[in-house]
Amino acid sequence: MIKKIIVLLFIVSAFIKADSTYVYPGFYYTNGNYSNNDYSNSYAFYTSFFLNKLAPSLSYEKVIVNNSNWKYDENFFTLGIGFYVDKSFLKFNYGYIYSTYETPSVLNNGGMGYGQGRRKSVNTSVEKNNIFNGDYILYDYFNYGVSYTYQNQSGVLPLNVNQLTLRFERNFNYNFFVSLKPSVSIVSDKRKLYSASLRLHYLIFPDLMLKTGGFIGERTYFFDNDLLVFFNQNETQKYQIWAQIDYYLFNKVTLSLSYQHTNFSDYSINYYIAGIRSWFMF
Numbered sequence: 001m002i003k004k005i006i007v008l009l010f011i012v013s014a015f016i017k018a019d020s021t022y023v024y025p026g027f028y029y030t031n032g033n034y035s036n037n038d039y040s041n042s043y044a045f046y047t048s049f050f051l052n053k054l055a056p057s058l059s060y061e062k063v064i065v066n067n068s069n070w071k072y073d074e075n076f077f078t079l080g081i082g083f084y085v086d087k088s089f090l091k092f093n094y095g096y097i098y099s100t101y102e103t104p105s106v107l108n109n110g111g112m113g114y115g116q117g118r119r120k121s122v123n124t125s126v127e128k129n130n131i132f133n134g135d136y137i138l139y140d141y142f143n144y145g146v147s148y149t150y151q152n153q154s155g156v157l158p159l160n161v162n163q164l165t166l167r168f169e170r171n172f173n174y175n176f177f178v179s180l181k182p183s184v185s186i187v188s189d190k191r192k193l194y195s196a197s198l199r200l201h202y203l204i205f206p207d208l209m210l211k212t213g214g215f216i217g218e219r220t221y222f223f224d225n226d227l228l229v230f231f232n233q234n235e236t237q238k239y240q241i242w243a244q245i246d247y248y249l250f251n252k253v254t255l256s257l258s259y260q261h262t263n264f265s266d267y268s269i270n271y272y273i274a275g276i277r278s279w280f281m282f
Helices: 002-014
Strands: 021-034 039-051 054-066 071-085 088-108 111-113 119-138 143-154 159-172 176-187 192-205 208-219 222-224 229-231 237-250 253-264 268-278
Touching (some): 176 208
Antiparallel strands (some): 159 176
C-alpha cells in the first residue's frame, strides 16, 4: 500500500512543470523519561517538497519504549500531498503504524510465568494503525482552518478514533506568530475528549527563534498534522507544555533544541528533543 502511494506521488510530481523544486529535509532524536521509570528513544526523518503549487511530504519515525516487563517497538510512516489554490491550502495525509509488544515468559516445570525457570521465550503481539487526515487552511489577515482525522487500529487494542481540529492563527510581521487550535476526539471505547492548544513563535534575533506552547483539556491517540507527530498512548493525555529554540547555524541549516512535559492519567513524560533541518533547491 505505502509503495503504491509513493510511486503515485512521484508520478504526479513528474507531470507538473516547475522552474525549481525546493526540498526541506529534517532529522530529530527524542529521549523520553517516564515517571513510572519507563524510557524511550525515537529517531525521525521528515522531508517536504515544494514545486509550483504542489507540496508533497513524507516521514518515518522509529520509536522504542522499554519497560522492566515489556518492550514496545514502533515504525511510523506518513505520506502527504498538499495543493495551494489562491489563498487556500488543502492537504491529505496518510499514516501507517506497525508496532510490536514483546513480553518475556519463562517455562518452569511445565508452566508459563515470570521467575526462575529452565527456558525463556518472548511473546510478541502486533498492532497496526491506519491514519487518514484531511486539512484545509484559508490564509488571510487571520488564518482559518479545519482538520479531520480518522484512525483504525487493530491488534492488541482494536479501536477507531475520529478527531476534529479547528485552526485560528495570526502572523505579526514575521516576528511573532500565534496559533490556537481547539480539538475534539471521539473514541470507540466511549471517550469523548476536548482540548485546546496554543502555540507561540517569537523571532528574538535574526538567527534565533523561540517557540513555546502546550494544550489543556483531554486527548488520546492525537495526530498533529502540522508536525506529523502521533501520540500513540491509550491513556488519556491531560496537558502538555513545551519550549523550543531554533538557531540558524549557517546558510540553510537550523539546529532545534526542545523540551516537552506531558501528563497522562497514570504517569507523565519528559521529552528532550534535538533536531537539525535544512533546505535546498534544484
